[in-house]
Structure formats: C-alpha cells, structure tokens
Amino acid sequence: MESTSQAVPQTSGNAKSRIAYSFGAFGHDIFYATLSTFFITFVTSHLFNTGNEAQNDRMVLYITNIIAALRIVELVIDPFIGNAIDNTKTRWGKFKPWVVIGGLISSVSLLILFTDMGGLNKTNPGLYLILFAIIYITMDIFYSFKDIGFWSMIPALSFSSQEREKTATFARIGSTIGGNIVSVVIMPIVLFFSMSRNGGAGDNRGWFWFAFIVATISFLTAVGVGLGTHEIDSDLRKNTEKTGFKDVLKVLVKNDQLMAIALSYVLYTTGVSILNASELYYFTYVLGHAAQFTLLGTINTLVGLLSVSLFPKLADKINRRNLFFICIFIMLCGIGVFTIAGTSLAMVLVAAELFFIPQPLVFLVVLMTITDCVEYGQLKLGHRDESLTLSVRPLLDKFGGAVSNSVIGIAAVAAGMTTGATAKTMTAHGIMSFKLYVFGIPFVLIILGALVFFFKVK
Template identity: 25%
Template structure:
C-alpha cells in the first residue's frame, strides 16, 4: 500500500477503521505515563533537593515547587499551542497526506524526548533546568502527533453510525493503553523506583513509536474535498477564536470537556499518593501499590465494559438519558468514596478495612465516566457538521485542536491542584523522605527501603481528610457543573443532527453538479 493512499465515500475501509482505532493504545500509554506518573517519578525518584550530593528537605520542596510551576506554565502554553498546530495542518498539505506527516514527525521526536525525561539524571538545579527544557519539547512534539491524530477522526466519515463505531472502538483501545500503564506502574515501581521507571519508559516509548508507524504506513486518509481544501488554504490563526464565537454548540461542549477533564484528572493525579498513605508504601498484597493496581483493574473493567455496552445502549436510549445516568454514577460515586475513604476522628477508613468497597466504587465511577466521555466526543464531532451547516465550512483540524487544548489546560489545573494538596495536607514533607530512600536505592546505597518508608508515613503529620476531600468532593462539584451545561445549553440531539446532515449533503450534491470535482495536486 502506498503511504498516500486514500479512500472515497462515507464507508471507512475495515483495515483503516481498526488500525486507526487500535493505534490509539500506544498513544495513550505514552500520554498516561507522562500525565499521571512523570510528577510521581519526580516526587519519589528524581534527584532533586541535592547540593554536592547531600539532600536538603527544604530545597527538595522548593525544587518540586519550581517543577510544578514549570508543568503548569508548559501545559497552558501547550494548550494555546494546539490551535496553532491546527492552523498549520489546515494550511500545509503534503503528498503523504493532510494528517500523516504530523503524526509521524510528532511520534519520532516525542519518543526521544520522553526517554530523556526518565533516563537523564543530573542532580539538583541542573535536573530542574533539564526538565524545564525537555518538558516544553515534550509538549510541542506530542502536540504535533495529537492534533494530527484527532483531526483525522471527523475527516474519515460524516456518517453517524460509522463515526460512533470508530469512536467506540478507539475509546476501548485508549482505555487498554492507559490502564496498562496505569496498572503496571504502581504495581512495580515502589522499592526500586529509579530503575523501574526507566524500564517502563523504554517499553512504552517503543510501543508508542511502532503504533504510529503502523498508522502512517497502513491506514488510509479520506480523499480530499476540493471545496473544503480551498477553504483550508484560506485558514487564519484567528479562525479558532471566530469558530468559538460563531459555533455556539462547539463553545459549550468545549467548556464541558474542559470541566470533565479537570474532574477526572484529580482522582487520577492524587490516587497513587492516597493509596500509599492509606495502605502503605510497597507493591506486596495489601500495600498501596497493589491496592492501586487492583483499583486500576476495576477502573479498566468498568470503563471498557461501558464502552462495549455503549453501542447497544445508544440504540435504545437517547443520548440525554445516557448522559444523566452516567453523570449520577460518577458524581454520586465520588461522594460515597469520600465518606468511606477518609479516616474520620482517628478511626481507620471503612474503605481501608474493606478494600472491596473501593473496588466496587471504581467500577461504578469509571463506568459512568466511560459513557459520559463517549457521549461528549460524539457531541463534539457533531458540531463539525453543525458548523458546515451554519457557515459552509467544516474546519475539522481547528475545531479538534480544542479537544487537546482542553486536555492540556485541565492537566495544568491538575498539577496545580496536586501540588497545593500535597503541600497543604503535609504529604509532600513525608514523600521527601521516601524519595531520598529511593534515590539511595538507585545509587546502590540502600537495599530494602519499605520499612523506612512506612515508618515515615506512620510518623508523618499528613491530613488525609483534606486530601480525600480534594480528591473526591471537588470532582463531584465539577461534574455537576458539566452536566448542567449539557442539559440546558447544548441542543444538537439525534433528530436535529440528522436534519443537519441531510441539508449538508443536499448542498454538497448541488455544488458537485455545478462545479465538478478535480484532483487536488
């Protein structure tokens, strides 16, 4: 197959449908390693806080704070950079395809940068400086791949059934990639974090790069539409802001996705620390790493089950009904998690005494999240046809640059929330001691460090009620806000979307008769 092979019509070739969907697994494995565990790596294993080989706890806290600020700024910049990438994709066209060049360039460069972030180990401020440079490079290179990949989705087909099927399959593979990393990391890293994070980074980087090479060389892009190509050539950077202004439905769904990402990221961002502090630092049965692994299995099971059931549920239930059910599952699940997961009045939390309660909650919360997110993706995809119906322009790349923009802004908010929570609750002071033990283990100075780590936790002054409240009740409030917006301000239901697609198709047919298609050089 030629790398620039294309297909025509609304039916996506079977191979392309599965390759496009399956290669999301490698992408999200890589993204999960960075978004969920890079800060945990820095917190527990990075060589920060050192002066001439000696650890200074106050310097550790200061350098962790500087790194947190770098991450916050970088993710905001990266989010703002996403529309620039969308603009570039709309304007630049290669024989290789509209999206494939950026997917390929981003994958190759991002793989190299990710390895540096986990394998390079200068000490103290030298590490902070290296991290600042390469984290910004990671943002830029991943954006190339991310915008190219997601912009390709709505361009494959406008058929709602086909699009729903691809979105569902893709979401399953996204979950597999994310949960594979989300489960393996907490199960393996404690007690030898420096070495194990390095091994995991190498494996994930190879899987990510191979998956994107398969996508680029074996999947097909949809043949270009001449009229939309002419519009793309006229794309300006300010189009994103105009698009948000003129496409009211896109504007509201982008706000909802941003809120959703922030809410779901909080539990993920604080989860590993929570399980270490509540169940103990280590990977053995009953310890924090093992409990986090089992919780992640419930997370994966609930999400993948929801995704498998989604095509069946959407046939019998309206999107609005599914949205309400999934909202109640994830929102109320977080409230219950707080009351059984926090140690009130010095009494061990019920969830610590009976971890199976947390596992059941994991299935409920993440099943709800899986359905809720799938519906949000479909709602966002449908605003592409809405924009074409309203203005005559699709602008897929510009519109879908807003999805990773929301992800990056939410990730920035997550890092700020995690940093503040660790500092205010007193948890960061405890993890400084654990970090020193892990670095010593990496240097061969220490051997078994679990006993020392758990003594630090037992003697620490961390406030786990504050910790649990931020982790559960704040997401609950955000989910309430997200649902209310979709309920009262987003109005493209199934009936309206069908009418929009019908009218758009009629316009295209009329235009095709008046102006025959020519091959785009």
Template identity: 40%
Template sequence: MRQHIVYAFGNLGQSGFYNALSTYFVVYVTSSLFANVDETVASRLIGVITGLIVVIRIAEIFIDPLLGNLIDNTTTRMGRFRPWQLIGGTVSAILLFMVYTGLFGLVNVNQTWFIVLFVIVFIVLDVFYSLRDISYWGMIPAISEDSHERSVYTALGSFGGSIGYNGLTIIVIPVVSYFSFLFTGSYAESQSGWTAFGIIVALLGIITAWSVAFGTKERESALRSKAQKNGNPLQAFAALAKNDQLLWVALSYLFYAVANTATTGVLFYLFKFVLGQPEAFSIAGVIPVFTGLGASALYPIINRYVPRRYLFLGGMVFMVIAYLIFIFASSSLPLVVVGLLFFYLPATFIQMTAILSLTDSVEYGQLKTGRRNEAVTLSVRPMLDKIAGALSNGIVGFIAVAAGMVGSATAADMTAANIHTYKIFAFYTPLAFIVVSALVFMFTVKIDEKMHAEIVEELEAKLASGEIESEDAKDADLVEENAAEGAAARK
C-alpha cells in the first residue's frame, strides 16, 4: 500500500511539472518575462523563445530512445530506474526555477547572452525531465511481472497525474496573482508572482521525485537478472525492430494521439466561432478532470472482469460517437457537452491500455531476442505523444488560417464554408484516424493478459533451462572456452 501511494504521488508532481514546463511557461514568456524590455524588442524575443521551444521539443523526439537506452544500461545499488528519479527530478526542478526567474534577471541585462544561456538551460532541463519521465513509467515492469498488478500501478500513475496536471491549472492564476500582490501591491501578473510559482512547482517536483526514488523497490526477478545486457543504442533499436507487438501498439496509439491532440487543440474554436459562446469553454476543462479521475480509479477494477482489449476498442467506439455528435450537432451546446463526455471518458482507458500493452511487450521482446529493454520500450509512448503534439501545433495554426478563425473574427463572421473547413480538419480527419487506430489494434495487436502470462511462463522456463542464454552465461562460456584453449596450447 505504501508503494502504491508513493508511486501515485510521484506522477502528481511530475504531471504538474510538465504542465508548468509546457503550457504555463509559454504564458509566462508572453506575459511577464520581457515586461521591462522595449515593446518592439520584446515582441521579437518572444518569437525567438517560442520558436526555440518548438525546435527543442521536436529534436527531443529523437533523443528519448537514447535516454531510455542509458537508463536500461544503468547499474547501481538503487537499481536501474530510481537513481534517475532522484537525479532527473532534482536537476530539472532546479533548472525550472531558473527559467522562471528569467535566469536570475539576465533577461533585463543582456538579451543576447540570455538567449544563448536559455537554449543551453532549456535543453538540459528537457533532457533531465525526460530521464525522470521515462524512468517513472519504465519501472513498472521492474516492480511487477503480473499483468493486473501492472494495471494497478498504471492506474495509480494516471490518477496522480490527472490531479497534478489539472490541479496546476486550477491554482496557477491564484498563486501568481497572490504573490504578485504580495511583492508589488498589484494583482496583475508580475515576475515575482511567476518566480514564486516556479519555486512551488520545483519543490513539488523534488519532493515527489524523491518519494519515488526512496519509496519504491525494483524486484530482481529471474527474468531481469538472466536477461542479456541491453547493449548500445543500435543493439537496443535492433531489438525493438524485431518486437512486432511493440510496433503495432505504437502505430495504433500514434493514430489515436494525433487525432486526440488535433481535436483538443481546436476545441476553443468550436466554442468561440461555431457556438459563439467562448465563455462556456471552461466546460471543456472541467469534464476531463472528473472523467480522468474516475476512469483511472475504475480501470483496474473493471479490468478484472473485462479484458483490456475490449476496454481499448470500446473506448474507440465512444470516440466515434463523440465525433459524430461534433459533426452533426456542433451548433447545440447541450449536445456538444454530451459529445465532450463521450470524447474524454474513454481517453484514460485507451491511454492506460496502450501503456500496459507496451509494458507487456517487454517480456515479448525478451522472449524473441533475449534482450530486456524496459526503459527504451517505455520511452516509445512519450515519444509518440511528442510527435502528436508537434503535429497538433501545426494543425491548429493551419485550421485557424484556413477557416478564417483569426484576428478579430467572431462567430457572426463565419460562413458555411468556414465551418465546413473547420469540421474537415477538426472532426472528419481525426475520426478517420480513430477508425484506423481501432482497426490496427483489432487485427494486429495480439498481446493481452492471457498471452502475457503464457509468455512469462515460457520465458522463465527457457531461461532456467538455458535455452535462452543470459549474458552472464555467455561470458562464463567464453571464459571456459578460453581456459580450454589455453590448456591445450600449454600441452
């Protein structure tokens, strides 16, 4: 029970940290970072900083598997994953605090040096956050080999993450406003308010990361101890390429993630330009809070009676219904709310099933190749989310321009052609992606709870019999062979 609580608490801080790093850091940059800089220069610097963030995020897509390989090859007394919770959580928290101070005011002293140092600090910050994120999800197969127990840990992580991510959205403005008033006498956003916010998030990040580092325990099972060494990145990638179940799950999830992020990225346009009620957009923020918390708590209970394969495909059916409502009833606020319920309710089930399928593919890959790539395998999902996020950024900008939903335009300015263009890219295309995702999962993903249990049993038997030889056994055979050759030479 203690380890369950600690694991859930870990993602509370980690998800809140991610929200502060991705969403609210951009808000801070555009509102307060350059408040004391000439307006013309400030506009140019905002463009430079936001552009650099996008470039760094895209580049990070290709770094995550390398970081996973680094974690997989870590050998310490604390285990493979917990050291990176400690190191990644601490370093990333310190650097987050630094960027929320404008690098201790350097932005107001020398903008050129600020840009140079900002790039360095943000890259290092992103790398160490990724090390924490990958090691957090990557440790699930190291904590338990039981498929249901893994679903419990995944649910707990999702539960804590939902509280942390959405909870930060609730407190950010009150926190920034309070500390701005405390230091400036005004409730308007200020550098001091955002610095205080950065300190709070950084402290939460350190506390939750340390709780996982010192409050969890990796199991040293036969499957892990007898696995071949993970090797260099090329060897790890070669092993992943042979893991067909991992690749099919990843492809299915990628179609889902692109559809999901493309739609959520332009939901505000639905309220502002189609419904003409932008003030009602808060509904789209409240619904996922409650559906996420409820679904993550119920998932392991429902999964005892319903195989996760059906939870994934059932979730896809819910999303299809949601898109049909958005397409044919987008002018009715009550029906749009119903559509949002169908859209957000299955999201946790779909995402958790994908995580668990990727987790169980660790043993599947080990059975096929002899290599146990835990962190590299679990780095695939964050990488797919980042690919989808990068595509979403481009999609949002394209839809806004193509549908004329820019500048001072209002719902009254929208023509039938504008609305149709919006629906094509916001609903019709993502709906097609959801259908493809479901079909890929249905016809290619074979690994489930029963198959995973059989794989674990077969793997244990083959490792015990020596049919799958561990790296240590290979080293022993090599030593014995060299000794025999030396004895023969002496004779």
C-alpha cells in the first residue's frame, strides 16, 4: 500500500529516528526502574523515621496500599488514555505531543514524591497521605500518556513485522541500558549527595538528588523523541470508524489474542516485578552490603545488551513461542538458585543473572505479539486501534507494579526491613518470611503465566 504522505520518511530506514527512539527508551526506563523498583525502597527505608517503629510501619503500609489502590483504579483509565491518543490529531502526529507533555508532568511529580513535602509526613501525616495520593495519581496518569504514546509509536514507524522487531530491538537496547544503569549508579549517587552514609544506605537528601537526575534525563529524552522521530502516514492507519468512549472495553475484549497474551503477561510481569524489587533489599539486609548492588547493575547492563542484540536471530531461528518457554525455564532456575544462595555473593549474582538475562527477550516477545494484535484486531473488527491495543502492555506492567509494591511493603514490615534496620538486626525467621514472599510468589505466578501462553496464545 502506498503512503499518502511521501514527504514523511520511513523511520525503519532513518538512523536519526532510531537513535532518538532508542534514547527515548533509555530515559523512559530509567524513570520506570526508579518508580517501580527503587521508590518503594525510599518509602520503606527512608521516608518515615518518627522514632516510633509501630507508627513507621503503619505509614509504610498506608503508602504501599495507597499506591496499589491508585494503580489498580488507573487500570480502568489506561484504555481510555490509549483511545484519546488514537483520536489525537496534531501537526506533530498523535504520539509525540503526549510523550513530551507526559514526560514533563510525570518527571516533576516524581521529584516531589521523593521528598517529605516539607516535613508533613511527621507534622501532619493525614494531610501528607492526601497530597501523596493526589500527586501520585497525577504522575501515574501522565506517565501513562507518555508510556502508551511512546510504545504505541512502533506500529506507526513501520508496517513490516521484521522491521518492527529491529526498531523494537533498538529501543530495547536503550531501555535495557536505562533500566539497569539505575542499579549501577543509584547507591553511588545517593551516597555522594547524602549528609550521612547511614550504614551505607544514604539519607533523604541523597535520594532527592538521585530523583532529580532521573527526572531530568526522563524529560530531556522525551523531548528528543519529539524532535527526532517521524510517523509513516498511510491509508492502513486510517480507521474506517472511530472507536467511541463506550466501545473502548468492547474493542479490547473482542480481540481474543490480545486478551490471551494479556492474561499471560500480567501473571508473568507481577512475579518478575516482585522479585526485581526485592534485590536491593537482599543486598542491604541479607548480604549487608548495599554498595555491592552496583556490581549486579553493571553485570545486568552488559548481559542485557547481549541478550537484546540476540533477539532477532533467536526469534528467527527458534521462533518467538519457543524462545518464550526457554526463557521461562531459565528464570525459574534462577529463582531456585536464589532460595539457596544465602549470604554468598557469587551465588546471589548467578541467581540474579539467570533470572534477569531472559527478561528483555520475554519483553520483546510479548511486545511483538501485542503489536501484531493491532493488525489482527483491524482484520477482525474493521478498524485500527494502535494506542488502545498497545495500552494493554503498560497497563499490565502497572498492575504488576501495584501488586509488587504491596507485596514488598508487607514483606519488608514482616521481615523487619524498615527505617533503622540493618543486616545485623535481621533474624533467621525474618529472612525466611522475606524469601517466601519474594521468591515463592513469583515462582508460582511465572509458571501460571507460561501455562496461559502455552494453551491460549496462538
């Protein structure tokens, strides 16, 4: 099918666009890793230090439950955000304005969340919780606009499945570096800006400046996407009819393959989010060396790049479906090693790598499957819904993150891993409780996700 706008270059052959898009993914995943994995560490270990342990634990549970509730409520909102993006028409396209605007507002909101709001968490806890909820939902909604807009661009950048795999691979290289470099730099940055080392965990000042750097990078790379990428204009991208507000959920439900991959992925990503978010706790409270977490982040960055670069060849030789199951098996082996690693750094690193290496590959398998569901839905329903369809993946990541934050909060309180705790204060019972939460639950959820994929995703 010929393009209706020959003046717009095809991004699949445009190095500038690919670089801009990959840098956008870099900044986007720096933000996501901070929000989904390390923000909860700040909340449980630094934000509440009233001197009253019971009060601290209560506030931690309030915050983690507020986060979980808001993110689950927002699951209903995300499809409508996707539909709003689909119905957007501007001279800059329908995706880029939301990437830039969402990047700005979410970055500013994140920065505020990494503060005690002028001491309100101690002087007026009730008001603090109300303001926290308002700022958090604002951040989450505009992050959704950015997230959905950004990843929804892939079907608009090329109509070739192979070209999409290449573009997504470039983006995943950027996101792999971004998501893992946070683990490399977080503790050095936090400790550099902290007034007190606090047993190697840093203080609130250090965490604020870390968040400032993250927010700045996230916004600047979003601007880079806005300036450096181009959508392909084609008759294929023109809906035969608009999807009305009341028809949004109907469109999703009628796409049976989209629903199948969604169910599989939500089980998988919830399990993965829980274990990923637990790793800094493991280094801090079990190994007793939070600074060694930088080593894990460095290794993850290097092997993650290798993993992503192999995706096109692996997907071609053994196909996406087989690749998915091989990855799941390796991840389960990693969880098994984690359960017996104890205080051995070498064993912990082996377990973490076995669990991590397949993650970028599974992400790309799922992303490509959902992306192809755009045309599947268009064929079945008679109209094209790019952002609405692609909104499903970040929606599910949010759900996984919501459950993860809740589980980690409960596990940290149950194990005694809250403000003021150190590895020396941990008990054998506390560590065992922690392991049951962060290893047992992910193991079961990942197996269930694989079973759904096997039986339902065609």
